[in-house]
Amino acid sequence: MAKNKKLSILLRGIIEENPVLILVLGTCPSIATATSLQSAVSMGIAATIVLVCSNVVISLLRKIIPDTVRIPCYIVIIATFVTAVQLLLQAFLPAIYEMLGVYLALIVVNCIILGRAEMFARKNPVGDSALDGLGMGIGFILALIVIAFPREFLGSGKIWGITLDFMENVKIPVLATPAGGFFIYGIVIAVMNKLTEKKGGVKRKSFDCESCPSAAICKKAGKAEGTCQGAENTASTQEQPTNAANEDGVKGGNA
Amino acid sequence: MKELILILMGGVLINNYVLQQTIGICPFLGVSKKTNQAVGMGIAVTFVMLFATLATHPIYTYILAPFKLEYLQIIVFILVIAALVQFVEIVLKKFIPSLHKSLGVYLPLITTNCAVLGVVLNNITDGFNFIQSIFSSLGVGLGFLLSMVLFAGVRSRMENCPSPKCFKGVPITLIAASIVAIAFIGFGGVVENLIG
Structure with a gap:
């Protein structure tokens, strides 16, 4: 039974709560690094290492870090691991370091890592947190591959950096640009929706305040201004007239 | 002067962070449902980017670089930005309450915004001096504001369109973003031709 629970923690991040395709974190x-399979996989692995390490450390320190200053503490822990990964890549794999560029440093503010710290690692023991980090990381890598493959194949006519001659005249260069990234990402999520539709649908948390690391602050702010309009509007599959949607938005913020 | 204008316009149109470099997508998708919110968020981000550059550039030039501590830049910058956002919020609340009322709600969300960290890191990587960095941050911030407002307009029209069931919500929003991004590709080379 305990073993099943561990397995489900690991597997949850891969499909059921895939950070990119279901949680939209x-x-x-x-979009930025999934232009080729190589950069997608290296980005995924770098983020997974940071995710597992920071989940472990945050989980170990969960009883020491005061609740009120937890977000800055988490950011410092994450930034430390990102710096370590960055230095290691710079020293041993400079080609990958060059390829990822500023996006490597931006792992610090990646919502997935802060989100998992906030949602999981601060409430759960070390082992579970490490598994959760690993599962989410693998889910992240798989999602990046799913987005990167069509972009590299159709956009640049390459697979894993190897040019395919027969694609030379039929490639669609726009898919390799950020615009193509948005497009393929949208299509992939739509396909996921279609596939999960028959199984009763996955509970989708699109742009949800709950999955956002700043949820607590945002809710407080939302009370004052009605800014934090939850996912109810976006996630709902029904059409709403604009003014009704606006009212709901204010309600969502106040709730 | 010409160079500074090029940097500014480059940030707004050509290297638009959201649509051409895909940095800062979360607020772009999350807060673009209503135009007034998009404007508020955009102005708040521009504001914080400027202040962050004013703070981080001297720190890098006069503290980190002379002591060979460049490798600490991520940790230092993210802490500076977090502290700065808090500081700006307190100052605004105390001295300009009307501005705090309109921008205040967005400020806490900006700490974890990758566009702010991205622009200060890029200013260092690109080797900009202090004045150039300020113009670059201003350009990127205005570019963020522009894309937020444009996209909020697109989105308010889109909400009323009948889209296929599996495209409702996130997917159709992303595809709309893709079309707006294609429009921005057209700006490449425009600015150089206008000025040069």
Whole structure:
């Protein structure tokens, strides 16, 4: 039974709560670095290492870090691991370091890592947190591959950096640009929706305040201004007239 | 002067962070449902980017670089940005309450915004001096504001369109973003031709 629970923690991040395709977190690196399989996989691995390490450390320190200053503490822990990964890549794999560029440093503010710290690692023991980090990391890598493959194949006519001659005259260069990234990402999520539709649908948390690391602050702010309009509007599959949607938005913020 | 204008316009149109470099997508998708919110978020981000550059550039030039501590830049910059956002919020609340009321709600969200960290890191990587960095941050911030406002307009029209069931919500938003991004590709080379 205990073994099943551990397995489910690991597997949850891969499909059921896939960070990129279901939770819609960490969209920036998903679009920016998923232009080729090589950069997608290296980005995924770098983020997974940071995710597992920071989950472990945050989980170990969960009883020591005061609740009120936890977000800055988490950011410092994450930044430390990102710096370590960056230095290691610079020293041993300079080609990958060059390829990822500023996006490597931006792992610090990747919503997935802060989100998992906030949602999971601060409430759970070390082993579970490490598994959660690993599962989410693998889910992240798989999602990046799914987005990167069509972009590299159709956009640049390459697979894993190897040019395919027969694609020379039929490639669609726009898919390799950020615009193509948005497009393929949208299509992939739509396909996921279609596939999960028959199984009763996955509970989708799109742009949800709950999955956002700043949820607590945002809610407080939302009370004052009604800014934090939850996912109810976006996630709902029904059409709403604009003014009704606006009212709901204010309600969502106040709730 | 010409160079500074090029940097500024480059940030707004050509290297638009959201649509051409895909940095800062979360607020772009999350807060672009209503135009007034998009404007508020955009102005707040521009504001914080400027202040962050004013703070981080001297820190890098006069503290980190002379002591060979460049490798600490990520940790130092993210802490400076977090502290700065808090500081700006307190100052605004105390001295300009009307501005705090309109921008205040967005400020806490900006700490974890990758566009702010991205622009200060890029200013260092590109080797900009202090004045150039300020113009670059201003350009990137205005570019962020522009894309937020444009996209909020697109989105308010899109909400009323009948889209296929599996495209409802996130997917159709991303595809709309893709079309807006294609429009921005057209700006490449425009600025150089206008000025040069």
